[in-house]
Amino acid sequence: MKVFVTGHKGYIGAHLVELLQSAGHEVTGCDLDLFEGCAWEPFPSPDHELNKDIRDISEDDLRGFDCVMHLAAISNDPMGDLNPEITYSINRDGSIRLAKLAKAAGVPRFLFASSCSIYGKGEKLDLDETAVFNPVSAYAFSKVETEEAVSALADDSFSPSFLRNATAYGHSPMLRIDLVVNNLLGCAIARGDIRIMSDGSPWRPLIHCRDIARAFVAFMEAPRDVVHNQAVNIGANEENYQVKDVADYVQELVPDAKIVYTGEVGADPRNYRVNFDKLYTLLPEFKLQYTLKAGMxxxxxxxxxxxxxxxxxxxxxxxxxxxxxxxxxxxxxAEPVA
Ligand SMILES: NC(=O)c1ccc[n+]([C@@H]2O[C@H](COP(=O)([O-])OP(=O)(O)OC[C@H]3O[C@@H](n4cnc5c(N)ncnc54)[C@H](O)[C@@H]3O)[C@@H](O)[C@H]2O)c1
Known part of the structure; x- marks a missing residue:
């Protein structure tokens, strides 16, 4: 298939390009290269590459593709707080515009990288896809609003799916350490302590970044009617962890590191445990390759x-x-996205 991937130079995108190419798909990547020079290891280039802001993509750019996988975004909560306008402009307005253009260009499938962070400060545990949204950041709001607007475009010719990814961790050639697992492990190795900003009790669903990329491939290859206009949590029930469990695993790997509770919890009220049954009902063949322990x-x-x-x-x-x-x-x- 001919696949158009935005954000292909990111933490998840670097795995996705390789997985798609090894499965025989032809990949066009589109990325503004915001993290140029940040690569940890080399990674494969797509077959074709656009160095472009997703907000400047044209209908012509999208013609002839079988699927758009849209990952490009300002990709976390604190970044959204730095400048909420940019987060809304790229993550919401840019994404909705891209979906409309993809539909107009006749692209039949559109996979959107959403996030479990839309459940935010969960009011109950084991949140499934019907749970009330409780976004606590511009980033999370942008995902909710994009899902709603793009879902309204679904029809016989245009089939979007919304992959609500758990929090990623693990190795990627485009490593990030601003994600909880990578951060705690990196801190233990670099500094000899494991710094936990909460009391360690908040729940987080975790998933290896390569397993997120595998889910994108699985959705594209799934029959249309199975995933048409579906929002699906991407992770596994047994891969929900409390932050203190992660810290314990880190200590197993780095026994000399001390666990330090800094108690800065006020800044991050996110607490959510997520139910992933829908994923395995829709795609029974799909399995995660990594447990947290193996990925760590x-x-x-x-x-x-x-x-x-x-x-x-x-x-x-x-x-x-x-x-x-x-x-x-x-x-x-200077100008808002049209
Ligand atoms: N990493 C996670 O834990 C996680 C969890 C849930 C959802 N997601 C979603 O998955 C997607 C990818 O996340 P990631 O961790 O790989 O992020 P990342 O920051 O590593 O990569 C994002 C990529 O998008 C590009 N980009 C950003 N704005 C752009 C623009 N306007 N035009 C073109 N390119 C642009 C960046 O240059 C970068 O290469 C994001 O949509 C993110 O919200 C990530």
Whole structure:
């Protein structure tokens, strides 16, 4: 199939390009390269590449594709707080515009990278896809509003699906350490302590970034009627963890590291445990390749192999917010998206 992937140079996108190409698909990537120079390891290039803001994509750019996989975004909550207008402009307005163009260009399938963070401060545990949204950030609001608007475009010719991904972790050639697991493990290795900003009790659904990429491939290859206009949580019931469980795993890998509770919990009220039954009902063949333990061991070995240091931990390279602060000029636009 001919696949158009936005955000292909990101943490998840770097895996996705490789998986799609190895499955025999032809990949066109579109990315603004906001994290140019931040790669940890080399990764394969797509067959064709557009270095473009998704807000500048035209209908012509999208003609002839079988599927658009839309991952490009300002990709986390604190970044959304840095500049909510940019998050709304790219993540919501840019995404809705892209979906409309894809439909107009005759692209039959559209897969959107949504997030379990739309459940935000969960009012109950084991949230399924019917749970009330409780977004607590511009990032999470942007995902909710995009889902609603793009879902309204669904018809016989245009089939969107919404992959509500759990929080990613694990090795990628485009490593990020601003995600809870990678951060705690990186801190233990670089600094010798495991710093937990809450009391350790908040629940998080976790998934290896490569398993998210595998889910995108599985959705594209699934029969249309199975996934048509469906929002689906991407993860596994047994891969919900409390932050203190993650810290315990980190300590198993780095026994000398001390667990420190900093108690800055006020800044992050997110707490959600998620139910993933729908994914396995719709796609019974799909299984995660990684458990948290296996993914952490792999990342631990990668950190050691790369000599991950204090400089790496405190620098800009692996933290999206820090890099983006210096590159806001690339995404600030004078005019709102039409
Ligand atoms: N990482 C997670 O834990 C997680 C969890 C749930 C959902 N998601 C979603 O998955 C997607 C990918 O996440 P990621 O972790 O790979 O993020 P990332 O920040 O590593 O990658 C995002 C990519 O999008 C590109 N990009 C950003 N704005 C752009 C624009 N206007 N035009 C073109 N390219 C642009 C960046 O250059 C970058 O390469 C995002 O939509 C994110 O919201 C991620």
């Amino acid at each position: 061991e792999e990342l631990y070995n990668k950190y050691r192999e790369h000599g991950f240091s204090e400089e790496d931990f405190s620098g800009d390279q692996f933290v999206r917010l820090r890099t983006l602060r210096h590159r806001l000029d690339r995404i600030e636009k």
